[in-house]
Every structure is written in C-alpha cells, then in structure tokens.
Amino acid sequence: MKGRCKGQLATKLKMHGYPVVLDADWCLKVVNDEKALCLDATFYGNVARFINHRCLDANMIEIPVKIETPDHHYYHLAFFTTREVNALEELTWDYGIDFDDTDQPVELFQCRCGSKFCRNMKRSNRSNSAAAR
Numbered sequence: 001m002k003g004r005c006k007g008q009l010a011t012k013l014k015m016h017g018y019p020v021v022l023d024a025d026w027c028l029k030v031v032n033d034e035k036a037l038c039l040d041a042t043f044y045g046n047v048a049r050f051i052n053h054r055c056l057d058a059n060m061i062e063i064p065v066k067i068e069t070p071d072h073h074y075y076h077l078a079f080f081t082t083r084e085v086n087a088l089e090e091l092t093w094d095y096g097i098d099f100d101d102t103d104q105p106v107e108l109f110q111c112r113c114g115s116k117f118c119r120n121m122k123r124s125n126r127s128n129s130a131a132a133r
C-alpha cells in the first residue's frame, strides 16, 4: 500500500454543500446512488490529494479497506500500486472521469496525462487544432 486518502466524507448530493467530517460512521449497508458517500479533498486532505490523474494505465488503484473496531466499521480509501514502480516515477491514479460528460457539477480539466489511452485525447486534439487555426 502506497498511501491512504484523507478528505471530507460527503453524500453525492451534498458534496459541494455541507460536507461531513471523515470520521463519520459508515454502516455496511447497500446504499443507493443518492446516499453513496464521496471523499472530497477540496478543502482538507493529505498528500494523496496531490496524486495526478492518468487515463487507464495509471500505476495505482484505489481499494476501500475495511477497518473494524468493536462498535464501528470504517473504510479507508487505500492506494495500491498495480506494478513495479521505478524510483522517481510519478504515481498516478485514474480518477475515472468521463471527459465527454457535460453534466459534471465541476469544471473538467484538459487532460495531459500522456497515456496512449487518454480519454481526453480526441478533445485535446480538437482544441489544439482549433487553437492552431
């Protein structure tokens, strides 16, 4: 494991409204989309908030790790490398962004991950050729 992600727990609906502090209890029930929890590191987090995105062939994946205590069950969002990583190689994570989704609540960045599988490549090429005109 390379690290754990810290942030504020928020429901999807309240993500940019009224975030709940990370230490909130998280029951092990199946939750529907509206009640699903997100980890928002916009205002609070640890070094994991500096992990950059890479489309598809990122070298890390996130795995929820269950932490059990006698009366609480928590999940920590842990990052694991998916292969050997060289010294000084950047650690990257696929944020899972759909760059074609125009209904996103937050403005999408122009992806510069450099992956040959970049999901934003067509758009980047379109913008670049538009800018060159």
Ligand SMILES: C[S@@+](CC[C@H](N)C(=O)[O-])C[C@H]1O[C@@H](n2cnc3c(N)ncnc32)[C@H](O)[C@@H]1O
Residues within 6 Å of the ligand: 049, 050, 051, 052, 053, 054, 109, 110, 111, 112, 113
């Ligand atoms: C979680 S932060 C990552 C850390 C950030 N690069 C920094 O220095 O604070 C996410 C932001 O980093 C930038 N970013 C991350 N991955 C990127 C990528 N593949 N291409 C372009 N910008 C990226 C975007 O501005 C994005 O909103």
